[in-house]
Amino acid sequence: NAGVMQNPRHLVRRRGQEARLRCSPVKGHSHVYWYRQLPEEGLKFMVYLQKENIIDESGMPKERFSAEFPKEGPSILRIQQVVRGDSAAYFCASSTQLNTGELFFGEGSRLTVL
Amino acid sequence: EDQVTQSPEALRLQEGESSSLNCSYTVSGLRGLFWYRQDPGKGPEFLFTLYSAGEEKEKERLKATLTKKESFLHITAPKPEDSATYLCAVQASSGGGADGLTFGKGTHLIIQP
Numbered sequence: 001n002a003g004v005m006q007n008p009r010h011l012v013r014r015r016g017q018e019a020r021l022r023c024s025p026v027k028g029h030s031h032v033y034w035y036r037q038l039p040e041e042g043l044k045f046m047v048y049l050q051k052e053n054i055i056d057e058s059g060m061p062k063e064r065f066s067a068e069f070p071k072e073g074p075s076i077l078r079i080q081q082v083v084r085g086d087s088a089a090y091f092c093a094s095s096t097q098l099n100t101g102e103l104f105f106g107e108g109s110r111l112t113v114l
Numbered sequence: 115e116d117q118v119t120q121s122p123e124a125l126r127l128q129e130g131e132s133s134s135l136n137c138s139y140t141v142s143g144l145r146g147l148f149w150y151r152q153d154p155g156k157g158p159e160f161l162f163t164l165y166s167a168g169e170e171k172e173k174e175r176l177k178a179t180l181t182k183k184e185s186f187l188h189i190t191a192p193k194p195e196d197s198a199t200y201l202c203a204v205q206a207s208s209g210g211g212a213d214g215l216t217f218g219k220g221t222h223l224i225i226q227p
Binding site for chain 1: 118145146148150155156157158159160163201203205214215216217218219220
């Protein structure tokens with residue numbers, strides 16, 4: 001499968017724990033995006049990264065959330081001290097081009113906070 | 115703030131019954147409007163990009179059109195496998211470094227055999 005790979009697909013955490021979501025983009029894609037989908041809500045942009053750089057993090061909460069896309073390895077979305085409101089599906093997408101809306105999405109990681 | 119409103123929220127059609135989905139948008143300069151399809155438990159799948167009013171794109175039973183205020187996704191003679199949630203998204207040419215898409219909540223389409 002040469003598509004965007006996300007893991008874990010499902011993650012359960014208790015309040016106050018940390019969640020780490022991983023995303024391997026399509027081979028050859030150097031642009032990675034993270035989106036969050038809350039129940040009954042649309043997809044919300046969180047952050048846009050290129051290798052070793054955060055290009056736009058305007059949609060990511062300032063507290064507890066961080067993202068990285070290292071030179072080697074997958075992109076990581078990290079949520080510290082999770083709260084119930086963090087329960088959502090987190091989607092990663094990748095592209096070959098800068099500033100394109102034609103994205104390849106993964107199947108998502110579904111976070112449940114107890 | 116960029117906004118995307120999709121209607122109807124849900125639509126149930128008989129197989130072969132053509133219809134249209136609406137996407138109304140407000141954006142500070144449109145860089146592009148995008149249609150995606152999302153199946154349950156899956157990530158969105160890209161369908162079309164439209165850049166300027168009057169533009170049209172087609173793929174099998176789907177045709178997307180664009181005006182200055184809205185886009186339509188026309189579905190002709192749909193089949194049960196066309197059942198999905200259809201998402202509309204806009205990208206603004208704000209120049210401020212905001213590269214993310216603004217998505218609508220989607221139209222949940224069910225095609226009954």
